[in-house]
Amino acid sequence: MEFSNYPTMIYFVQKECSTNWKLNAANINFCDLVFVQSGSADYIIDKNPYHVVAGDVVCIQSGSSRIASTTGMTCVSIDFLVEDNDLPIPLPHVTSNVDLTEFEPLFTSIKYEWLQQTQGYRLKCQALFGLILYKLLYKQNNIEKSPYIKAIKKYVIEHYQENITVTKLAKLLKLNPVYCGSLFKKSENQTIQEFITQVRINKAANLLQLREHNVSEVAALTGFNDIYYFSNTFKRIMKVSPSEYKNSHLNTVL
The missing domain is CATH 1.10.10.60 (Homeodomain-like)
Structure with missing residues (x-):
């Protein structure tokens, strides 16, 4: 299915989460993608529990409730807005066994631009995020094409x-x-x-x-x-x- 509800990235962070890290119960007014690079975490999204590990991608839609905690995790988190919240991004709450190696250069490029904030950085970050979303939505399904x-x-x-x-x-x-x-x-x-x-x-x-x-x-x-x-x-x-x-x-x- 073609996804045409164009997203706008508003926040990016690559972080190491210690045992003190947690997300308190709240309903979010943006979409959140979390790429688990190492370790694990426990999420409750819309009252449904999920235990996520390295290679999992968490997708929390705007308007959803979330709670999270970890015993140690490294992750990339991207917050973004979509034009129409009634047309959510077509991803489940958790996508497992994602090969994150092809995402790593994109994460690094966004992090570099996001921290520098030179002229035009938001435009470049938006383009890189679009490529991340494309790979997540479509390319993962096409890897084994004959x-x-x-x-x-x-x-x-x-x-x-x-x-x-x-x-x-x-x-x-x-x-x-x-x-x-x-x-x-x-x-x-x-x-x-x-x-x-x-x-x-x-x-x-x-x-x-x-x-x-x-x-x-x-x-x-x-x-x-x-x-x-x-x-x-x-x-x-x-x-x-x-x-x-x-x-x-x-x-x-x-």
Whole structure:
């Protein structure tokens, strides 16, 4: 699921928590992410107890109640706000077994900027936090992707204007066409043809926003030979016709 409730980081700290550290019972008006780097802690979030250890990521939504204590823990804590508290960040209270090694350089960079507070530091920290959130929300689920899946996606994105078939892709990858299609469907929960169509429509939307081509030209530039099929497909996916989409972006691109 795509997360579009854009976050704004308001606080960052990397700390060692002794046995004296605790969070008293309170409802928070921000979101809190805690990356446990070593040790352990006990949280109560919305009356549910959690024992967290190294490699766990704690996510506490705005409006939630929290209590915490530890016998010793090193962690990174990031507080942030979201545009709409009714659309929470799509993470459970605790995500376990997260490989934190690829997050460490980002933590270090944010810490460096946050403590210096040179000109533009908030903008840079926000960009780094966005990358952390991306990795947490999406990349953790993509680590074990088959190289075949990556190859299929790469080829489609680079050749979406052309006539792409499952048979052609399977031949390029030296796979059985049926197996090729089944592998992609199992991994991506959509068929190869559905992925091709989505890439083409996304590109068409970009071209329509630029307003440099008419609808027929956009259809041809994105691999659609039939303008009526293109229009119907665009409307089915984008919920508006190509012309309506183009007109709705009349003043958005200079």
